[in-house]
Amino acid sequence: MRWARLTAVGFLFWLILTAGMGWWTVLIGLAIAGLVAVLKIHMLATDSTEPTLSGRETLGMIGYALGMIALVLPAAWRVAMIVMRRDLNVHPGVLYHRTTLTRPIARTALANSITLTPGTHCVDLDDDRLVIHYLNPNFTAALDQHVLERRLAAILERPA
């Protein structure tokens, strides 16, 4: 059942990208979607106790993703300016950060958000500890102020 659901989602995505390109493309897409679903089930660990996202949480995450644009665009500009400068003013380092988020999906979203925010990159996620590489210490301000964590906690962390 799970395999069929994953195959259907993958195949739908394939159809959106390749609609109108002939039957061979449809058959190839179906085969690839099925193969990817098999690989996903057998090779990627999943937590069966993790509840799926509710409608409210899904809408919240869409709003969160749109809100990320306000963080990503200016910071991408700052990184672009750094690499274009003659003196290449970078002071890279590694930061260990403990998150207060408890749900695996919230921690994954936090790690991806940190990676999408230029200047910081999530290198490893081990339980509640994130290893973060930064280009300059001032890029970690949003992390120090727990801005992303507070937003994600409001959307994904359910009260016990």
Next chain:
Amino acid sequence: MIEWLINGLAAVLILAGCGFFLAGTIGLLRLPDFYCRVHATTKCDPVGAVLILTGAGLLSGPDLGAIRILALIALIVITSPTAGHALARAGWHAGHRPWTRENRDEPQ
């Protein structure tokens, strides 16, 4: 008039996207070590791709092409940080020590 505005906005977005791609490529060449280079490729490139695709979406108008472009944008936004994380994690677990100005090791 509206068509002229849409074409102009699309041109600006596509040019800006190319600029971010260029910055990402320059960063890949200039930054000192593996982890810093991952920054350049996983930040500037998705922003560049999303800007170029948004410009292309404006030019294609509200049809199936625009839905395809939205799907591609979603794919890039999800896969780019994931691929960057996988690369950096592999490097971290393989024992690559990040270069800093303090330790002044030869960049890896």
